[in-house]
Amino acid sequence: MSKAILYDATMCIGCKQCExxxxxxxxxPYNDSVAAEPVQSAHKWTVVLTKDDKFxxxxxxHCEKPAxxxxxxxxxLHKTKPGPVVYDVWKCxxxxxxxxxxxxxxxxxxxxxxxxxxxxxxxxxxxLAAGKQTACAEICPTGATxxxxxxxxxxxxxxxxxxxxxxxxxxxYGYNEVGGTSVLILSSQKVEDYGYPASAKIGDTPLPxxxxxxxxxxxxxxxxxxxxxxGIYWISHRREEVAAAEAEEEQAKKTQNGGAR
Amino acid sequence: xxxxxxxxxxxxxxxxIAGMYSTYVRYFHGLGASTNMTDQFPWGFWIGxxxxxxxxxxxxxFCIVGAVYLFNVESLHSVVRPAxxxxxxxxxxxxxxxxxxxxxxxxxxxxxxxxNPHSVMFEVGMCVxxxxxxxxxxxxxxxxxxxxxxxxxxxxxxxxxxxxxxGILLSTLHQSSLGSLYLIMPSKLHPFWYSPALPFFFFGxxxxxxxxxxxxESTQSAKAMGRHLESKVLVQLGGALLVxxxxxxxxxxxxxxxxxxxxxxxxxxxxxYFLWVxxxxxxxxxxxxxxxxxxxxxxxxxxxxxxxxxxxxxxNRLNVxxxxxxxxxxxxxxxxxxxxxxxxxxxxxxxxxxxVAVRYLPIFPAQEHAVVQTVRQPVAGPAxxxxxxxxxD
Numbered sequence: 001m002s003k004a005i006l007y008d009a010t011m012c013i014g015c016k017q018c019e020x021x022x023x024x025x026x027x028x029p030y031n032d033s034v035a036a037e038p039v040q041s042a043h044k045w046t047v048v049l050t051k052d053d054k055f056x057x058x059x060x061x062h063c064e065k066p067a068x069x070x071x072x073x074x075x076x077l078h079k080t081k082p083g084p085v086v087y088d089v090w091k092c093x094x095x096x097x098x099x100x101x102x103x104x105x106x107x108x109x110x111x112x113x114x115x116x117x118x119x120x121x122x123x124x125x126x127x128l129a130a131g132k133q134t135a136c137a138e139i140c141p142t143g144a145t146x147x148x149x150x151x152x153x154x155x156x157x158x159x160x161x162x163x164x165x166x167x168x169x170x171x172x173y174g175y176n177e178v179g180g181t182s183v184l185i186l187s188s189q190k191v192e193d194y195g196y197p198a199s200a201k202i203g204d205t206p207l208p209x210x211x212x213x214x215x216x217x218x219x220x221x222x223x224x225x226x227x228x229x230x231g232i233y234w235i236s237h238r239r240e241e242v243a244a245a246e247a248e249e250e251q252a253k254k255t256q257n258g259g260a261r
Numbered sequence: 262x263x264x265x266x267x268x269x270x271x272x273x274x275x276x277x278i279a280g281m282y283s284t285y286v287r288y289f290h291g292l293g294a295s296t297n298m299t300d301q302f303p304w305g306f307w308i309g310x311x312x313x314x315x316x317x318x319x320x321x322x323f324c325i326v327g328a329v330y331l332f333n334v335e336s337l338h339s340v341v342r343p344a345x346x347x348x349x350x351x352x353x354x355x356x357x358x359x360x361x362x363x364x365x366x367x368x369x370x371x372x373x374x375x376x377n378p379h380s381v382m383f384e385v386g387m388c389v390x391x392x393x394x395x396x397x398x399x400x401x402x403x404x405x406x407x408x409x410x411x412x413x414x415x416x417x418x419x420x421x422x423x424x425x426x427x428g429i430l431l432s433t434l435h436q437s438s439l440g441s442l443y444l445i446m447p448s449k450l451h452p453f454w455y456s457p458a459l460p461f462f463f464f465g466x467x468x469x470x471x472x473x474x475x476x477x478e479s480t481q482s483a484k485a486m487g488r489h490l491e492s493k494v495l496v497q498l499g500g501a502l503l504v505x506x507x508x509x510x511x512x513x514x515x516x517x518x519x520x521x522x523x524x525x526x527x528x529x530x531x532x533x534y535f536l537w538v539x540x541x542x543x544x545x546x547x548x549x550x551x552x553x554x555x556x557x558x559x560x561x562x563x564x565x566x567x568x569x570x571x572x573x574x575x576x577n578r579l580n581v582x583x584x585x586x587x588x589x590x591x592x593x594x595x596x597x598x599x600x601x602x603x604x605x606x607x608x609x610x611x612x613x614x615x616x617v618a619v620r621y622l623p624i625f626p627a628q629e630h631a632v633v634q635t636v637r638q639p640v641a642g643p644a645x646x647x648x649x650x651x652x653x654d
Contacts, residue, residue: 041300067445073386075377091375094364097382099303101445108300109364111293116364202448210444211381214460218384218434225433229331229426236333237422 002182003083003128004150005059005137006157009187010167011144012055014048018136018145022046025124025135042108042119046136049194056194057145059136060085060106060121061174062182065206068098068107076118077107083150083182084123092118103178103202123182150182157186173199179206273609280606283599287361297597302586306596309582310604311358313439314575315351316389317463317470321478322348322396323432324471328501330425336497342403342624343482344475349396350614352389354607361603381441388435395428403622437464443581451585453526453536458516459581465512466543466574469505472498473567473574480564482619492560499563503551506570510544535576535584543573 016035023030028043040047046059066085069077076091077098094116099107110116124134132138137147146153154175161168173185177199185191192198287295298305325344328334360366372386398417405414417424440463443450456462476498483489517523526536547570556562587593618624 070377070379071382071445072377073380073383074371074375075380076375091368091371092365093368093371094366095362095382096303096364097380097442099300100449103446103448105301109292109303111298111300112291114289114291116292197448207445207447208379210447210457211441212379214438214441214444215379215381215384221434222430225430226426229429230422232331233422233426236331240333 002064002081002150003123003147004062004153004182004184005123005134006146006148006153006184006186007057008144008146008157008160009054009056009185009189011142012048012057013142013144014050014055015141016048017139017141018057019044019046019048021135021139022121025127026122040106040108042110042117045108045119045121051189051193054189056187056189056191057185058195059183060123061104061177062121062123063178063206064180064182065178065208067101067103067178067207070208070211071097071101073097080125082125082128084125084128085182086122086125087118087120089117094118101207103197103207150184153184157184160186171199176204178202179204273613276602276605276609279602280609283602283606284361286599287603292364295597295599295603297594297600301590301592302594304582305594306583306600306604307358307362309579310575311362311607312355313578313582315355315358316436316439317467317574317578318474318571319348319351319355320432320436320467320471321474322351322399322471323429324468325475326399326425327429330421331429334497336494339491339625340475340479340494340498343478343619344471345396345399346403346615346618346622346624347474347478349393349400350611350618352393352396354611355389356393357610358604358607381438381445385435385438385442388431388438392428392431392435395424395431398424399428403618403624406623407621432467433464436467437461439463440581449586449589450581451532451588452520452522453532454581454585456516456520458512461512462509462516465505465509466577469502469509470571470574472502472505473570476502476563476567477571478615480560482615482625485616486619486625488625492558495560495563496558499551499557499566502567502570503548503557506544506548506551510548513540513544532580532584532588535580539573539576539580541573542569543577544570546570547573 019035020030022028022045023034023043026045028045034044037044038047038049040058046057049056049058062079062083062085064079066077066079069075069079069085072092073095074091074093076088076093077085078088079085096107096109096118098118099105099109107118107120109118124132127134133147134145137145140146146156148156154172157172161170161172167188168186169188169190173187173191173196174181174183185196283295292298296305296307321344325337325341329337329341360369363369372383372390377383398420402414402417405411405417437460440459440461443455443459444457447455476495479495479498517526526533547566550556550562550566550569553562556566583594
């Protein structure tokens with residue numbers, strides 16, 4: 001069963017321990033000035049945003065059908081069975097199509113590097129393989145970030161909304177967005193206010209389907225179009241040959257006539 | 262004449278020196294130092310112009326080859342070689358541009374071993390790679406002829422039908438796929454430019470641009486060489502361009518109508534202004550111009566109309582690649598001077614290589630005889646070549 005992260009913004013106290021745990025897990029620099037940065041970047045894969053006294057976490061959503069993975073020409077990004085969307089740096093050619101394709105704008109780039117990598121939350125695949133939870137979920141003191149099976153977390157999220165309908169917006173962000181994601185968000189406020197794309201805008205259709213509709217026609221298109229083009233070539237040159245042969249005949253007749261005269 | 266010669270040489274030198282410096286910044290200080298691209302704007306001017314526009318501007322090759330060899334439009338035979346040359350250079354320079362833009366250009370060959378068939382980018386990459394090879398073979402006879410190698414020309418002639426069919430097939434695929442690239446971002450690209458019909462738009466505009474580009478380059482090089490212009494060829498191309506522009510315009514109109522956007526595109530706004538510029542230059546002005554028989558029959562009129570439509574389609578591609586994302590991102594992207602400088606250098610290289618090729622190879626029919634003569638009496642060559650190189654860059 002695929003794993004997921006449930007982030008409940010109402011339980012978050014903004015301690016940013018998830019940020020530091022993430023940095024430590026992935027050998028990223030972390031200090032006060034990094035903690036103060038309010039945006040994600042190549043060295044900050046997750047961020048806790050603050051608005052008044054409310055908090056919201058941002059991280060890679062680990063889509064069930066990730067646009068980035070379908071976009072990558074060399075398959076450097078792929079969705080693993082347990083849930084994480086991971087990145088194989090040795091394959092990457094640096095085209096950055098993943099960054100453009102991602103509806104959540106999660107992949108970030110090492111713009112200053114001479115051998116740049118794409119960087120994003122990879123959902124601690126090594127820890128998952130060892131049967132542990134993600135670093136951010138493990139360290140979270142309030143349980144705002146919770147790790148578990150996606151189906152279980154969905155059930156729990158629905159239960160929380162049912163029990164406290166006044167606290168939550170009746171919505172689990174990530175349940176259906178772009179075909180569902182492995183990060184689920186519960187909140188009392190609109191996630192859109194924190195930079196998440198509106199559900200209506202990104203829709204329920206997995207984004208790879210949009211390009212897939214075209215790409216799946218290619219294998220049929222190639223032989224058909226080759227036949228059509230080859231056919232046209234053949235016809236138009238056949239006509240040429242016939243014309244040439246006729247001209248020759250004509251010529252021969254003329255010479256004959258000329259000879260008879 | 263001499264002053265002009267020095268002037269263009271100076272411009273060329275300035276562009277090359279600035280370009281070299283920008284190249285140094287790009288490879289020794291990284292993409293961050295040499296471009297204004299950010300995590301919010303991961304694709305900038307190099308993708309928008311060098312790649313999207315570059316491939317489009319090189320479409321003349323397959324358009325003209327298709328018309329002449331597939332549909333037997335014999336009268337266009339004289340522009341096949343310049344069109345193939347432009348296409349070949351265009352694709353080579355596109356690859357050069359790509360080497361600047363890719364973060365890890367030294368791994369560009371990974372495309373061949375780590376294939377992801379679901380990726381549009383993969384399809385584009387493979388097609389461009391193969392098509393450049395096809396263009397190389399279509400271009401080779403020029404070289405063989407220059408050195409009077411009869412046997413290899415025969416070999417190429419034998420595989421010519423395969424080259425032609427393959428070339429058009431690959432062009433159809435990747436010209437449209439450049440549009441398909443953007444299908445995966447319905448929430449990011451502005452609805453003025455995001456459409457399920459993007460692959461059709463990209464293919465259609467490539468055909469129109471291929472024709473316009475052939476008019477442009479024939480006129481330009483005729484001027485440069487003081488060669489008499491075959492106005493019959495231009496008139497025919499102009500007629501085809503008018504049809505192609507109409508097809509493109511109707512396709513766009515149908516798309517806006519179908520998506521219920523007609524009223525929105527008329528409302529003034531940031532994106533609307535860019536769209537208007539694009540539609541005016543690509544369709545309204547050239548179609549109006551070409552609708553007059555007087556313009557359609559005059560080389561100057563055709564030249565002007567094709568330049569305007571070229572600018573229109575370039576605006577279109579830049580709108581898709583850059584302007585269309587600004588609302589989503591929330592701020593503007595203005596390329597750094599080094600980005601412009603690299604692109605300028607690549608364009609200048611294109612002009613230079615074109616001039617060199619025209620000078621030394623039998624690209625133009627008038628040249629063909631000259632070269633045959635040159636082969637026999639080597640002294641006669643340089644004067645003509647000098648004139649070409651002089652005006653070419």
